[in-house]
Amino acid sequence: MGSIRTARENAARTIHTAACLIIGDEVLGGKTKDTNSHCFAKWCFDLGIQLKRIEVVEDDESEIIEAVRRMSNRYDFVVTSGGIGPTHDDITYQSIAKAFDLPLVLHQQAFELMKKLSRKHPGQPDFRWDEDSPALRAKLRMVEIPTDLSRPLGEQAVFPCEDAWVPVAIVNGNVHILPGVPKLFEKLLHGLTPRVLPRLTDPRGKGIVRVTISTPLPESAVAAYLTDLAARVQPRGVKVGSYPRWGKKRNTVTLVGRDQEFLDSIAPEVAKAVNGRVVQAEGEDDDESEKDKDEEDAPKEGKAEPKA
Numbered sequence: 001m002g003s004i005r006t007a008r009e010n011a012a013r014t015i016h017t018a019a020c021l022i023i024g025d026e027v028l029g030g031k032t033k034d035t036n037s038h039c040f041a042k043w044c045f046d047l048g049i050q051l052k053r054i055e056v057v058e059d060d061e062s063e064i065i066e067a068v069r070r071m072s073n074r075y076d077f078v079v080t081s082g083g084i085g086p087t088h089d090d091i092t093y094q095s096i097a098k099a100f101d102l103p104l105v106l107h108q109q110a111f112e113l114m115k116k117l118s119r120k121h122p123g124q125p126d127f128r129w130d131e132d133s134p135a136l137r138a139k140l141r142m143v144e145i146p147t148d149l150s151r152p153l154g155e156q157a158v159f160p161c162e163d164a165w166v167p168v169a170i171v172n173g174n175v176h177i178l179p180g181v182p183k184l185f186e187k188l189l190h191g192l193t194p195r196v197l198p199r200l201t202d203p204r205g206k207g208i209v210r211v212t213i214s215t216p217l218p219e220s221a222v223a224a225y226l227t228d229l230a231a232r233v234q235p236r237g238v239k240v241g242s243y244p245r246w247g248k249k250r251n252t253v254t255l256v257g258r259d260q261e262f263l264d265s266i267a268p269e270v271a272k273a274v275n276g277r278v279v280q281a282e283g284e285d286d287d288e289s290e291k292d293k294d295e296e297d298a299p300k301e302g303k304a305e306p307k308a
Contacts, residue, residue, distance in 0.1 A: 010172055013076050015049055017049070017074075018040075020041075021068060022056040022081050023056075024081075034081075037054045039182070046208075049200070055067055059083060068080065069100075072171075075174075082179070093177070100172050102146040102148055110145075110165060113165035145177075157169050158195065166188065210256045211263045212279050215250060239255075240256075250283075
């Protein structure tokens with residue numbers, strides 16, 4: 001695994017790679033469909049960050065500790081999703097604190113924002129912020145975050161959105177703890193973009209480019225050509241993908257890289273080799289292929305239809 005990087009080193013590194021850790025029994029049990037990893041993957045792609053790994057673990061302290069330590073040391077930018085609510089199975093903060101030998105400390109700013117921005121719940125009409133109660137202690141769990149007392153607090157928790165009290169806790173310099181609620185996850189993640197841009201290879205946030213080619217040929221018919229193509233373009237940082245589309249008449253070939261000009265220059269050759277065409281989005285020519293098939297099956301003008 002190599003030497004362990006310090007939090008300061010992690011916080012200062014140029015961001016090339018990323019990883020995502022989804023935490024929750026409900027995902028592994030099939031109760032909830034995870035969409036946050038897809039959101040994170042698209043965010044990384046648009047910024048030109050290479051997403052290397054997505055993992056899902058249960059609400060188990062040892063699983064979270066092992067995964068987050070490994071990801072923090074191996075990748076430049078890590079996000080976790082889920083497990084920061086008020087109930088007994090929300091153990092992300094405490095697990096990540098243990099992973100890096102940190103105490104859980106009440107984040108006073110987050111607590112004040114929570115009091116200011118939280119709406120009164122009809123199921124708790126008598127709740128008081130200044131009176132100790134099980135409900136208050138449950139709420140405090142959401143603003144007690146892993147804290148390195150030797151580092152500035154402003155580097156360990158940020159508030160990307162003015163209208164949300166939920167902080168993004170940043171542990172060991174590169175582990176960003178986000179909530180599992182999809183709308184809030186997406187909002188906070190995109191709120192982090194201005195902080196991330198200066199640490200990218202291209203500070204303008206120029207992302208990775210994908211060229212999509214639609215082909216009527218089966219994968220077996222284009223496999224040999226694509227194998228040769230992948231070897232030829234790999235030195236230019238281009239990845240070639242082939243994706244069958246079950247139940248559809250056209251499959252997809254993709255070219256992914258950072259050099260738009262180079263991708264555009266080879267796209268016509270690839271389209272010709274696979275008897276296809278460049279499209280803006282996968283499936284955009286499905287209707288056309290269905291129409292072509294209908295025309296092939298239709299009776300030709302001037303020819304009598306066969307009798308029954």
